Amino acid sequence: MDLVLLPDAATDAERAAVDGVVGTVSEPRRDLLLPAFHAVMDGVGWISRGALSYVCERLHVPPAEAYGVATFYALFSVTPRAPRVAHVCDDVGCAAFGGEDLCAAMEERLGAPGERDDVTWTRSPCLGLCERAPAVFLQRASASPPSEREGNPDATRALESSPHDDEPGGDHAQIAPATADAVVHALDGEDVPGPDPVVSTPQAGAPDLELLSRVGVVDPADLDSYRAAGGYAGLRRALAVGSARVVDEITVASLTGRGGAAFPTGTKWAAVAGSPEPEKYLVCNADESEPGTFKDRVLMEADPFALVEAMTVAGIAVGARTGYLYVRGEYPAAERAIERAVAEARRHGYLGDDVMGSGRVFDIEVRRGAGAYICGEETALMNSLEGRRGEPRAKPPFPTVAGLFGRPTVINNVETLVNVLRIVAEGGPAFASVGSGRSTGTKLFCLSGVVSRPGVYEVPMGTTLRELLELAGGVPADLRAILLGGAAGSFVTPDQLDVPLTLEGTREIGATLGSGVVLCFDSSTDFAAVLRRIAGFFRDESCGQCVPCRVGTVRQEEALARIVRGREIGGRTVELQLLRDVDRVMTDASICGLGQTAASAVRSALALGLIGEETS
């Protein structure tokens, strides 16, 4: 294939940005497409024809396909845009908790979204900072390296030990809770303080924690501090007992995936470990974009070495030499923490050609997402890593057979992986003794909305919803409904608070643990607005590949709009039937979990009468 490129030439700044990522690579490297686009966005603020052509030339990607990729992701722009953009969360965890007010204030200060060409703002789906609503994510493009820029000492410090020190490019930051003043100042280049994970983890320092035990205790930037807290004992033990034993322990522990699908981790690991293929991969899914979810972010920001160690245990156990960590594009602090931890671990022989002197090879590559909820779906994530549109693949074949780059691949959620450390330390049976049935170990929950102490909480599986709420300051007064499991989950009501938080217990009441979202609403809530936001979310985030989801999410949103506006076609019963029909085809016939759950929350809200009367 000969590349036919547009005649537009790239500017020096665009070339520099791309070269900074691609380096001297000359073979086709489609997998560097997202890193290259990120570099252009960070350096220049948008992807011009010239920039896209240059990326295509360097990576040998046909321009139409590269354009298809660039336009798939919300954080990329192929039209000129202000170099500094504030993404203001108006999703369900923020909207009623300052998000809509902030949007109004931003409009007053900066005009409509996209109006100004120096600094601007836009609305955003959940930014994973719901415990500190309202949330804002900033893209600040700049051609000079952050370390050379004035007035940004924090960015300098944060990037000090990052491997990309001297690349041109802007920075990214999160502000939560955000005020219009803080956002406008930050857009003007003012320093943004880094996160304080302890604020997000009210239990920090408590004695009975496992996954959160080091939060607020270790310095996330310091390997010695991690080691002093028992870090790397797990990997040492794993190397001593051997891979087969590690896989067995995970199976015996009955660890299930914490990313939402609750698949048995041991089954995946055993399949990949047992595959005769010479090349295998481990992928850590850190794309956390389920509205209301922020647990993985807190783990990465506060205890990044734990994830790096856990990935190393997992990678070696299944026979992978490379692990990819795909971190959500809107998580700059987590990304920096992880990048730094990976660099430190490498420097000290915990990653690389001879992990802890064992002769085993394992290293980690960190890749940034670019604004697409669907890229959390495992096969979409793999396509994204390969430099393709984040469209889910047909299964079978499953990733354990043909995953990343067509190779057997284990993909696990951040929280799933961090559990592995405890399992190798204590053994599978000890882990399995906590909880019941398929639901073993402890679980992280993301509490937000009308709770007194929002944040990430760790409890043993089987804890009731009521007990969980007690930890966060008590069952909220006037509680009306809880969104359990995220936008892909469903609403439960105050009379269901005694449900044990297990896979089985939630299923019994027609709900799901999902990604651990517990988003609380009181009776002053405008549920019509909440439902419309959820419907709008799925309409925005559908990849567009399959008809039930691509068109179904649009029709669902339209029907809801009619219902909440009292403009039903043929009456409410007819509209509810229409919604049920759309729901069924999305649930039954969509390719992936996005479409299959896109009607779940709406269905449960209608059934509970959160808008209008109960329907079942």
Place this chain on the structure above:
Amino acid sequence: MTVVDLGTIRRLVSVTVDDVEHRVPEGATIMDVLDDAGADTPRLCQAPNLTPVNACRVCVVEVEGSRPLVPSCARRVEDGMVVRTDTERVAHSRKMVLELLASANDLSEAGDDVARWQIEYGADPERYGPPGPPAAAGERGNRHAGHHSLPDGETRATVAQPVTVDNDLYVRDYARCILCYKCVEACGTDAQNTFAIAVAGRGFDATISTEFAVPLPDSACVYCGNCIGVCPTGALKSVAEHERREAGTWDPEGETVTSTICSFCGVGCTLELHVQDNTIVNVTSPHDHSVTHGHLCIKGRFGFQHVQNR
């Protein structure tokens, strides 16, 4: 592209469809089994000469052990598989796919099969309200992923937009485009290896596009027309056909088809000349032809002008 390797003898596996057992070669798709049994299984994104993308979902069936329905076009049979096509769930999903597509797209040139399925399955696109206004030229391609304007539900969103005419050989009428990926596949790895077009944008706002939606003459397009050859809805068609349809002189009933061998080079592609009113209006090649698999080059597809210079 599915190339059936006749050199190897394939094991037979046993599959039950609606309580009837079938012995079929391993590697066959469920759709192969259904077709052999004479079932009328609807399909839109499937084509015998393209890799299945299973995007449209109109061919779904129930497979025992799978909670979601399964696309019959792509799923390969396994020994002991139990398939059902005669259930209410299957009928519902097929109907809804047809209905949702018809609610967003102009399917009036999608052929007799699609029209028949619409009726058989009872698709009722009008229940989503009246269609919204068509988009201005180029507008749909400029929507930003992850953002859309809040609908009020008074009208239903569609993909209606003006026809793109930017070259002498074919037009792109994307109001008809159902995003079946066939043209992208034919332009890419399944036939032409040109990659002039791809899916751009996301979700309902996704489009088939060149880079930055530049006109075809500025893109990598070589005018092989294989995209036209695979388009199931009339979104891509020759200028000759487009002009006749616009003028009201398009006459598929009066069309005759003559087979011949392309004389431009030594490959020997079989051509089917579609003639209306004594004029060649389209050139195709049979998809089961061992050389072309239905795909041609610019000369075979469009080089017929000299035949009819009168």
